Amino acid sequence: MKKTVLFVSLLAAVILITACQQQTVEVTRVVTETVTETQEIEVTRIVEGEVVTETIIQEVTRVVEAAPEKDENGPRTLTLFTTEADPPQLDILSQIIDEYHETNPDVFIDVVTGTPSTRGERIATLLAAGADAGIFEIEAAFANDWAEAGYLLPLDDVFEGIGGDAEYIPGSYFEKDGAVYGLPYATSVYGLWIRTDLFEEAGIAPPTSYDEVLAAAQALTDPANNLYGISIPGSTNASVNFFSTFLWNNCLDYYTPTGEFRFDEPEVLTALENWVALTEYAPPGFENWSWGDQITAFVTGQAAMSVYAGRLGARMPDQAPHLEPVSTIIRLPWSYTDGSDYVTYGSWSRFAISANTAYPETAKDFLQFFLSGDRLARYDATVIGHMVPPTKEVGSLLENWDSEYARNHSDWLAFFNENAEFTNHPANNMGSMQGCNFVKHDYGPPWGGPIFSRGGIIDLMLQEIYVNGTAPEAAWQDAIAQMQQVQADWLAEHPDWEPPTPPSN
Amino acid sequence: MTVMTKTTKTAAGKWLRRRENGQFEITDRTLAVLMILPAVILIGAFAIYPVLQGFAASFFRIESATLAMTFTGLSNYKDLFGDSLFWESLGRTLVWTAATILVQISVGLGISLLLHQELRGRNLARGLVLFPYLIPAVVIAVTWRFILDPTLGVFNRTMLEWGLIDRPIAFLASKSTALLFVIIGGIWKYTPFVVIMLLARLQVIPVDLEEAAQIDGATRWQVFRHITLPWLMPVIVITLLLRTIWMFNEFDMVYLFAFGGPLFGTTTLPVLVRYLAFDARQIGMAAATSSVMVVILMTMSWGYFQFYNRAEANLN
Structure with a gap:
């Protein structure tokens, strides 16, 4: 008996040691090399009143990947x-x-x-x-x-x-x-799904601006018939993304491309107040609604308008085929600011x-x-x-x-x-609105985790308003203080951080 | 035939000994160590090491993108204990744990006593009572969200039709009611576990004890109080211990009901750990929170084991 136990234990130990041993993998490192090329650039200048086009030849050095060191054959x-x-x-x-x-x-x-x-x-x-x-x-x-x-x-x-x-x-x-x-x-790609039949019955054209969407939401809200003007999710795993589209379409943002704080601009408060005004016509319970609830609200006929992407449409043939012919999707009609580029989530x-x-x-x-x-x-x-x-x-x-x-x-x-x-994302593109122009650069604010994440500062600011009835200005001021603190703490912990080069407009 | 083997101790006598014929054999001590060794290795690798690693991580600031670590001493703990969100989450965890467990034990005891009676359809009832425990938490959470939906849910609809409310109430969107309904969902799902445990124990209580007591004139209450309950007590304590650990650590039911909201209104400590690690991306803080949870649970477990030992001693 003892011999068997000894044998089994030794065998198990050998197997464990073998299994735990780091696998040796032949790793092919990517080798890069510097290559210098010439580029021809055409430059048009005005010299003494005449348009002159010149071709300049310049040398460009770039890093390219060299051929792999290893022949990739075999299994x-x-x-x-x-x-x-x-x-x-x-x-x-x-x-x-x-x-x-x-x-x-x-x-x-x-x-x-x-x-x-x-x-x-x-x-x-x-x-x-x-x-x-x-x-x-x-x-x-x-x-x-x-x-x-x-x-x-x-x-x-x-x-x-x-x-x-x-x-x-x-x-x-x-x-x-x-x-x-x-x-x-x-x-x-997010857009505004609308019920064309309800719009036609009410004699309203599909909205193209903030004033129109607010008026439509108000006109189509009919709680007695379980119908609400617009469905917007208010839970902490979705709010910030929807609200951000509202800022961007009105030439606003949280930061500049190099990280200067912009959320304290007075126009942001106006945007926040306008956004909250829309939620007056959202179905009860929207305060804790997530992405999926947006679909449910629309396919069950609770909402005349719902902000969502293509999944809502893809669900309609199965879940609400009767709504397919009377539904469509339009751009988010959030703008009340002249000259703003269109941006969505x-x-x-x-x-x-x-x-x-x-x-x-x-x-x-x-x-x-x-x-x-x-x-x-x-x-x-x-x-x-x-x-x-x-x-x-x-x-x-x-x-x-x-x-x-x-x-x-x-x-x-x-x-x-x-x-x-x-399409844009607040955590991935810092300062994507340069003036009223949308310019992406795939650089998120590195301190953005506690601000833009699920349950982050922006989500909580909105929930304070939705759930606790806090005045938008008070919630906004509180959010500003918290955001500035988060940024200051992060910068103190990362003194070597250098702002990114802003993308060209 | 009996073979007598004489052994002598060698220098390494604790682990090996030499037989009379000169061969070595392992001692009982070695055998014992070898038998528990696989379990020790597995527990060490998959339980103790991660806990220690988590504890070590709580002393660092960890960059979530690159996992670069900077030693910050006790600052994560300082920040955690200075954060009202932690204390509120701890309070909600205790409320959730205590409320669900007290109701689970009392209702579970009542149901198990009922199902222990000779009733028609008892076997079917025993099977059905297990049903909520078998359903995955995600299905329960989604179903309850539908039931409680202000405009589509049967709960609001029924209350409206009965005139109990005059407009729909968004129970999961209110800080004052969301946790209550999460607790109700938790009780519904986990009470069957208590029923199974207690029912199994009820079936091994010697019938002659109860019969003897009845012959001596004991009332049903006295039989329950002085025979059934003391027999059940060790299982109740173990069930309490297990359920306390599980409810304290419960993540999926709590999270899926209301995602920790509104305004952190259903955020318990496990949900807070998730939030800190994956949303706020403060891995060090999340590790500190987990470490505090381990300490709380170990303290509670110690208390339960003291109580269990006393209950066992009383029974003997």
């Missing part, structure tokens, strides 16, 4: 981390992987799923440990830090292979210091590749295969209209997709494609 396994874990999405992803495997029989791809809320920390743990994180969805708020830390593989060749700037929607991919590190697969979901990956060329090859043509179209079509593609090619494919929904609502799909370039 290779890559991991692909995604938070798109709905069964139809995983099913299509699995089909795409199988198709790739058919032509690349030595390449195996393991799909790892996770949740968006823990995605950043999970990947950060792998990257910081120097592990091979493979292909993964990048956390937008961390993208700059990860690129700076050298965690990400440059993807310029994949970007160019898919079509480069001629194909990609502006602002959809993540670029830093001239190199592309994040390639998008979809975004959600949405954040590009992007893939990146770990710089430490064992097989960089294979990973890039698969990513290019996945993110182009029919493959990406099939993937984005799993929630058609909600997953809006980043390239013109795929956008066009989806507008003409062979499905009943696409045939019935090609106008909705066109709406999403047309407005995808106006």
Whole structure:
């Protein structure tokens, strides 16, 4: 008996030690080299009243990726981390992987799923440990830090292979210091869903400005018939994003592109008061409503207008087919400020590749295969209209997709494609409103966590007003004090921080 | 046939001993250590190490993007104890834990006593009573959110039709009622666990004890008070201990009901840890909060074990 126990224990110990031993992976480091090229630039000048065009030849030095050190042959396994874990999405992803495997029989791809809320920390743990994180969805708020830390593989060749700037929607991919590190697969484009039948019955035209949307919300609110003018979610996991669209469409923002505080401008208080005025016509309980409740409010006929992205439309055939012919989506009619660019809420979901990956060329090859043509179209079509593609090619494919929904609502799909370039996110683009112009630069305020996150300062400011009935000015002043404190604390902890170079207007 | 083996102690006599024939064999002490070693390794790797790592993290400021760590000493604890949100969350955690457990134990005891009786359909009832415990928390939370919805929910609709209220009430959007309904949901889901535990114990109480007491003229209350309850007490204490730990640490039911809102009105300590780690991205603060939770739970567990030992001693 004792001999058996001794033998089993030793065997278990050997297995444990073997299992715990760090796996030795042949890591191919990405080597970069400096290349000097010449560029011809045409310059037009006025010399003594005459227009003179000259061609200047200048030398440009840039860092490019050198050829990989290692020949990538033989069986290779890559991991692909995604938070798109709905069964139809995983099913299509699995089909795409199988198709790739058919032509690349030595390449195996393991799909790892996770949740968006823990995605950043999970990947950060792998990257910081120097592990091979493979292909993964990048956390937008961390993208700059990860690129700076050298965690990400440059993807310029994949970007160019898919079509480069001629194909990609502006602002959809993540670029830093001239190199592309994040390639998008979809975004959600928010708009205002409206019940055209109710508008027609009331003799009101679809709103195009703040005054019109407020008047429509008031006119269409009829609690006796369980109908409310506009549905806006007030819970702490959604509020800030919806309210931010209101600021942006009125030439306002939280910060300048270099981090100077702007939220204390008096126009912000006016915007806040106008926003709160809209919520007077929201269904009871909106104060703790989340994203999904927006859909429920609309498909159950509780709301004449509802702010949401394409998922609401995609749910209609199943949940409210009778509302399909009498619903449409329009741009957010929030503006009461002349000359403001149109901006809506949405954040590009992007893939990146770990710089430490064992097989960089294979990973890039698969990513290019996945993110182009029919493959990406099939993937984005799993929630058609909600997953809006980043390239013109795929956008066009989806507008003409062979499905009943696409045939019935090609106008909705066109709406999403047309407005995808106006998507913005408060935590990812610091000072995106330069005057009344919308300029993205993929640099979020580094101190933004406690301000823009779920349950952050802006969410709580809005809930103070919605739930406790606090006056907008008092809640706003309180939020200003807290935001300034957060920024000051962060700057004190990071004295070496330098403001980013603002994007050109 | 009996084989007598004479052994002599060697220099390493505690762990190995030499038989008369010169071969070595392991001692009972070695055997015991080897048998518990796998469990110790697993508990160490998957329970003790993460707790220690979490405790260590509570002394650092951790950049969430790169996990770069800066030692800050006790500043996370100082900030935590100076933050009213922590104290409010602790208070809500205690209210949630105490309220759900007290009702679970009292209602669970009543139901288990009822299901212990010879009633028609008892087996079916025993099966049905388990139902809420088997449903995933996310399904319960979504269902309750629908039930309580101000405009679509059956609860508001019924109250309106009965004239109990004159307009819909958003129960989960009010700080004064949201936690109450989360507690009701928690009681509904977890009472069956108490029923199972107590019912199992009721079935092993010797029937002759109760019969003897009845022959001696004891009333039903006296039988319950002096025989049934003392027999149940060790299980009640263990159930209390387990449920206290689980309810104190409960995340999914509390979070999914109202996402910690409105205005942190349903934020308990586990929900606060999530908020600090993944929303506010203050990993060090989240680790400090978790460490405080561990200390509170260990203290409570110690108290329960003292009580359990006394209950067992009384029974013997």
